[in-house]
Amino acid sequence: MVEVVTVVARKLRLGLGSLLGDLPGAARKLAIAGTVIVGVIIAMAVFAPLIAPYDPTKMVDSPLLPPSAKHLLGTDMLGRDMFSRIVYGGRIVLWVVALATALSAAIGIPLGLLSGYHGGKTDRALSMVMDAIYAFPSLILAIALAAVLGPSPVNAAIAISVVYIPTYFRMVRGQVLQIKATPFIESARALGIPASRIMTRHILPHLLPTIMVVFSLSAADAVLTEAALSFLGLAVRPPTPDWGFDLYAAKGFIQSAPWLIMGPGVMITLLALGLALIGEGLGEKVRRTIG
Amino acid sequence: MNTVLRVEGLTVHYYTLRGVVRAVEDASLEAGKGELVALVGESGCGKSTLGYSLLKLVPPPGRIVKGRVLVEDKDIVSLSGEALRRARGELVSIVFQDPFTTLDPVRTIGDQLAEVMTEHGVGEEEARARVGELLESVGLPRELAKRYPHQLSGGQRQRVAIAAAIALDPRVLVADEPTTALDVIVQKQIMDLIDDIRRRTGMAVILITHDIALAAERADKIAIMYAGKIVEYGPKSLVLRNPLHPYTRALIASVPDIDSDKWPEPIPGYPPDLRRPPPGCRFAPRCPRAMPVCKEKEPPRIRVADRIVSCWLYRGG
Numbered sequence: 196m197v198e199v200v201t202v203v204a205r206k207l208r209l210g211l212g213s214l215l216g217d218l219p220g221a222a223r224k225l226a227i228a229g230t231v232i233v234g235v236i237i238a239m240a241v242f243a244p245l246i247a248p249y250d251p252t253k254m255v256d257s258p259l260l261p262p263s264a265k266h267l268l269g270t271d272m273l274g275r276d277m278f279s280r281i282v283y284g285g286r287i288v289l290w291v292v293a294l295a296t297a298l299s300a301a302i303g304i305p306l307g308l309l310s311g312y313h314g315g316k317t318d319r320a321l322s323m324v325m326d327a328i329y330a331f332p333s334l335i336l337a338i339a340l341a342a343v344l345g346p347s348p349v350n351a352a353i354a355i356s357v358v359y360i361p362t363y364f365r366m367v368r369g370q371v372l373q374i375k376a377t378p379f380i381e382s383a384r385a386l387g388i389p390a391s392r393i394m395t396r397h398i399l400p401h402l403l404p405t406i407m408v409v410f411s412l413s414a415a416d417a418v419l420t421e422a423a424l425s426f427l428g429l430a431v432r433p434p435t436p437d438w439g440f441d442l443y444a445a446k447g448f449i450q451s452a453p454w455l456i457m458g459p460g461v462m463i464t465l466l467a468l469g470l471a472l473i474g475e476g477l478g479e480k481v482r483r484t485i486g
Numbered sequence: 487m488n489t490v491l492r493v494e495g496l497t498v499h500y501y502t503l504r505g506v507v508r509a510v511e512d513a514s515l516e517a518g519k520g521e522l523v524a525l526v527g528e529s530g531c532g533k534s535t536l537g538y539s540l541l542k543l544v545p546p547p548g549r550i551v552k553g554r555v556l557v558e559d560k561d562i563v564s565l566s567g568e569a570l571r572r573a574r575g576e577l578v579s580i581v582f583q584d585p586f587t588t589l590d591p592v593r594t595i596g597d598q599l600a601e602v603m604t605e606h607g608v609g610e611e612e613a614r615a616r617v618g619e620l621l622e623s624v625g626l627p628r629e630l631a632k633r634y635p636h637q638l639s640g641g642q643r644q645r646v647a648i649a650a651a652i653a654l655d656p657r658v659l660v661a662d663e664p665t666t667a668l669d670v671i672v673q674k675q676i677m678d679l680i681d682d683i684r685r686r687t688g689m690a691v692i693l694i695t696h697d698i699a700l701a702a703e704r705a706d707k708i709a710i711m712y713a714g715k716i717v718e719y720g721p722k723s724l725v726l727r728n729p730l731h732p733y734t735r736a737l738i739a740s741v742p743d744i745d746s747d748k749w750p751e752p753i754p755g756y757p758p759d760l761r762r763p764p765p766g767c768r769f770a771p772r773c774p775r776a777m778p779v780c781k782e783k784e785p786p787r788i789r790v791a792d793r794i795v796s797c798w799l800y801r802g803g
Binding site for chain 1: 541543545571572573574575576579580582584587588589590591592593601602605606647650651653654
């Protein structure tokens with residue numbers, strides 16, 4: 196098992212390592228650390244049935260047992276193995292975060308492209324809507340949306356994605372405005388290349404580095420938002436294992452079984468940290484290439 | 487010689503927040519098959535704006551207010567949407583000044599050339615096949631198709647830009663200072679290439695330049711622009727040997743001549759602010775031969791022998 200994890204981690208590290216080739220030592224180390232953390236958590240979620248010793252939703256022992264060799268992180272108030280719940284819990288977080296960032300990228304990027312490239316009234320209207328969403332406190336917006344949509348992982352993902360659409364939109368639109376003014380875009384227009392193709396083939400490739408940075412940073416943020424939604428019971432229904440929800444459940448036993456909050460809390464922090472580190476490292480690379 | 491391009495009364499204004507800039511006013515000219523017409527003038531005289539409007543490519547807040555650009559009896563100014571897109575590249579093309587920035591840095595030369603053809607209805611495979619020929623026709627090796635722009639020299643990039651512009655065999659090629667960013671040896675090669683192309687294909691070339699010597703060397707006809715207006719237009723030999731308009735004379739006198747002892751004579755004053763051009767002739771404030779009428783009424787276009795001049799001095803014909 197450990198071998199699989201290290202192999203996956205190494206693969207990811209190699210891929211990212213070549214991308215980060217010319218980064219200075221510190222930024223590079225951060226980015227690699229981030230990749231390893233995220234890689235391990237992904238591997239853990241993917242191979243959960245192999246790693247987890249127990250069924251995460253079944254009572255397997257007495258409730259509120261302290262950590263031991265049998266139950267690495269103890270058992271919760273219903274006698275479920277906490278370690279198994281942590282391992283499986285990663286699945287929900289990763290799925291919701293992946294879906295949310297993919298959704299917001301899939302909506303924010305094309306809108307930003309169109310708005311920035313064509314300009315005019317549509318651009319002004321769209322920018323206003325996006326700024327309005329952006330101005331909202333993101334967590335409160337996500338909570339409100341999730342509450343309206345009802346608790347389920349997909350709805351949580353939708354609620355979170357709405358929060359991050361403006362991030363993509365603003366970034367893409369700003370860069371499009373910049374690239375649009377360069378002579379090679381004018382020259383493509385002069386040669387009768389259609390606007391749709393100019394956007395997808397001549398502008399979008401130049402945005403990819405920045406998009407990757409925004410992608411990892413918004414994913415890091417989305418982890419925290421997901422945890423918050425789930426803490427409030429807006430992402431999953433029991434008994435599904437989920438870090439945010441388990442954190443909420445453990446909160447009630449903070450006096451009698453303080454170890455219970457450790458697992459979910461540390462995992463949420465680690466995942467957010469890992470994604471943020473990747474974003475920082477990539478950001479450093481982009482800043483160096485552009486600036 | 488049959489006319490390929492006819493520009494009639496073209497007027498282009500920029501609607502800026504600080505006023506309307508009258509960049510091109512009532513410009514008319516013609517170019518025959520394979521002819522090179524040089525558009526000569528100093529910076530800011532509207533020559534590039536005129537060149538861009540031949541493709542209806544005036545950047546906002548600019549707008550073509552009036553006039554027609556006829557290429558093979560199609561009025562480019564009246565086209566829009568898909569028809570305009572097709573016309574760009576198929577009827578009129580343009581080569582820009584700076585070859586270092588006109589190619590997309592992240593895609594190969596071959597890709598960019600093929601794209602021009604496929605987006606104008608040429609099949610994918612045929613386009614790929616024609617990239618090689620196209621490169622050879624501008625004096626580049628076929629292998630360059632696999633390269634990226636940063637691997638090419640400035641001269642090579644300008645050749646690629648020309649290849650892209652002529653890929654669809656347009657009737658008119660606008661060359662906007664195509665050699666300004668290049669060194670003199672490469673300049674000559676690029677101009678030779680443009681000459682070769684227009685002789686081979688019968689493409690009319692509109693050469694936009696501030697370099698009257700270059701125009702003297704390459705052009706068939708010369709149009710002298712000042713402050714948005716074509717002040718004198720006619721066959722090269724007539725315009726250069728016997729300039730009529732005082733501005734043309736001043737411009738020619740301002741060019742250093744290595745064979746003569748005379749110093750070049752600068753033109754006193756500055757071009758006018760095109761948001762508030764002077765009433766009457768726009769050159770009148772700097773003109774050594776200005777008369778009272780020049781400052782009151784715009785001079786008409788007067789045909790003198792084979793050329794057209796906008797100046798009150800020739801009102802009698």
